[in-house]
Amino acid sequence: MRLTNYFIHPADNRYYVFSFREEGHSMIFKDLLENKSIPFEFHEDEELEYGAKYLFGVPRTHFQDALNQNHLLYADIRSPFISNKYLRWLLLVITAVFLLLAILGALSTKMNAQTFPKKSVWELSVLARMNTPFSMVGVEDEVFEDLGLTSVWSPKIGQEFGMRLQYRLKKNWSFGTGIQWASRNYSIEFHYSNDTLAINDFDTIPQLRSVGYRIPFFAETRVPLGLGYFVSATSGFGVDIKPSDSYVNTDNYEAYLGRVRWAALPMIAEIGLYKEPERDKPGWYIGLYWSKGVGKSIWVEQVVLFESDYRIVSRGYLTSTLAGIELRILLE
Numbered sequence: 260m261r262l263t264n265y266f267i268h269p270a271d272n273r274y275y276v277f278s279f280r281e282e283g284h285s286m287i288f289k290d291l292l293e294n295k296s297i298p299f300e301f302h303e304d305e306e307l308e309y310g311a312k313y314l315f316g317v318p319r320t321h322f323q324d325a326l327n328q329n330h331l332l333y334a335d336i337r338s339p340f341i342s343n344k345y346l347r348w349l350l351l352v353i354t355a356v357f358l359l360l361a362i363l364g365a366l367s368t369k370m371n372a373q374t375f376p377k378k379s380v381w382e383l384s385v386l387a388r389m390n391t392p393f394s395m396v397g398v399e400d401e402v403f404e405d406l407g408l409t410s411v412w413s414p415k416i417g418q419e420f421g422m423r424l425q426y427r428l429k430k431n432w433s434f435g436t437g438i439q440w441a442s443r444n445y446s447i448e449f450h451y452s453n454d455t456l457a458i459n460d461f462d463t464i465p466q467l468r469s470v471g472y473r474i475p476f477f478a479e480t481r482v483p484l485g486l487g488y489f490v491s492a493t494s495g496f497g498v499d500i501k502p503s504d505s506y507v508n509t510d511n512y513e514a515y516l517g518r519v520r521w522a523a524l525p526m527i528a529e530i531g532l533y534k535e536p537e538r539d540k541p542g543w544y545i546g547l548y549w550s551k552g553v554g555k556s557i558w559v560e561q562v563v564l565f566e567s568d569y570r571i572v573s574r575g576y577l578t579s580t581l582a583g584i585e586l587r588i589l590l591e
Contacts, residue, residue, distance in 0.1 A: 263560065265329065267572075268316060274300075275322045275570075277329055278311035284336060285313035291328040297321045322570060353438070382425045382433065383590045388548065390417035390443065390583040398580050403561060405573035407452050410514070410561040412577060415444040415466065423475070423587070431481045431489075439473040441499075443581070449512045451563045451571070458565065462512050469516050469557075471501035473525075481533055491544065493529035498522050499552065499579075513562035516577070523556035523579060531585065542589035552579030 268274040279285040292299050292315070300316040317325040392398045392414040400413045421439030428434060447464040477495030484490060504517035531546015557577040564570050 264311065265326065273319055274316045275319065275325070277315040277317065277325065279313040280311045282313060284332065285315070287336070288315065288328065288332050291332060292317075292325060295324060295328060297325050297328070299325070319570070323564070380427045382427060382435075384423045384425070384544070384587045385590070386419070386421050386423060386437075386439070386585060386587040388419035388439075388441075388583055388585045390414075390419065390441075390581050392416070393582045398582050401575075401577060403559070403573050403575040406571050408561060408563050408571050408573045409450045409452075410573065411448040412559065413446045413448070415446055417441065417443045417581075417583075419473075421473075425479065431483070433479045434477070435479065436474065436476050439475065441471055441473055441581075443469045443471075445469075445516070447512075447514045447561070449561070449563065451511075456565075460511065460563075460565075462509050464507055464509060464512065464514055467505055467507045467514055467516060469501065469505045471499055474498045474500070475527055477527055477529075487535045487537065487542075489533040489535065491529075491531050491533040491546065493527070495527045497525045497527055497550065499525055499556070511564055513560075513564070515560040515562075517558055519554075519556050519558055519576075523552045523554075525550040525552045525579060525581075529585065534589075536589050544585070544587040544589060546585055547582070548585050549582045550580070 264279065265275055265277045268276050277288065279288060289299075289301065298318060298321060302314045302316070304312055304314055315325075390398075398414050400411055403410050403412070419439050419441040421437055423435055423437035425433040425435030445467045447467060449460075449462045449464075451458060451460045453459075475495060475497040477493050479491060479493040481489035481491040500522050501518045504515060506513070506515050508514070527548070527550045529546055529548040531544050533544045534542045536542035555576045556579045559575055559577050561573045562570065
């Protein structure tokens with residue numbers, strides 16, 4: 260499986276190959292190369308295992324220029340993440356309604372901070388999370404080594420904000436869903452060593468940010484402690500959506516992070532202390548959470564560049580584990 264549409268020529272490492280599945284896209288790329296006077300060789304191949312049949316061979320000396328044109332092409336032809344405009348508007352409307360309910364519930368003292376009737380089985384909450392690098396639950400540094408290039412991806416503190424809507428089936432059982440915005444942050448340390456070329460170089464990218472959305476589906480149970488306090492436990496799964504890939508670079512290094520599929524399915528577990536809402540004020544929840552995606556969902560690519568004709572690429576997959584501290588304001 261190729262994560263990008265370019266690779267080193269398998270028979271002649273003086274060239275890079277750019278591959279396209281659509282003839283129209285290949286023609287656009289051809290025009291871009293010609294307009295920038297980038298030399299290339301064109302070939303059609305019906306037998307490539309990943310389905311691309313329109314191939315362009317570009318010399319290493321012009322690879323960076325060709326790569327820039329490739330990025331511009333995909334920026335122009337890439338379809339919207341949610342291609343159906345009605346579905347896009349529906350998602351925006353749902354988000355706006357949730358926000359409106361949260362704002363009205365938080366500001367309305369006359370309604371006792373409630374957006375539903377007093378004894379409603381529905382419960383609305385707004386949440387904020389701090390993703391923390393807890394190594395004991397699998398959120399730790401990951402190392403990739405290939406062709407003399409070593410990169411260390413270190414998770415940093417991230418943030419999540421969102422809303423939840425729960426249906427209280429019984430007094431101490433509920434089911435719910437919601438929408439959350441999440442930011443995952445990494446720092447990347449590079450070390451490249453090449454004895455033949457007498458290179459021993461280090462560099463650091465202080466932050467690469469990846470932004471996405473999560474729609475959780477969960478069941479919650481709680482054990483009463485008295486005086487309106489409960490211990491709450493939640494489990495379920497989510498749908499993680501990442502609209503676009505992330506990219507950052509320095510003078511000699513590049514780092515890419517992207518999604519393997521359009522959506523990932525993480526498992527979810529939460530535990531915390533719960534104070535139910537009272538007549539004159541909302542309730543609150545504070546606790547810990549953990550989630551981990553099923554299968555491979557995040558790919559990364561590390562690149563070292565020295566001068567215009569020297570490029571080493573290393574690829575791998577990141578674990579998708581998240582853990583941290585959560586605070587909710589409960590608007591019954």
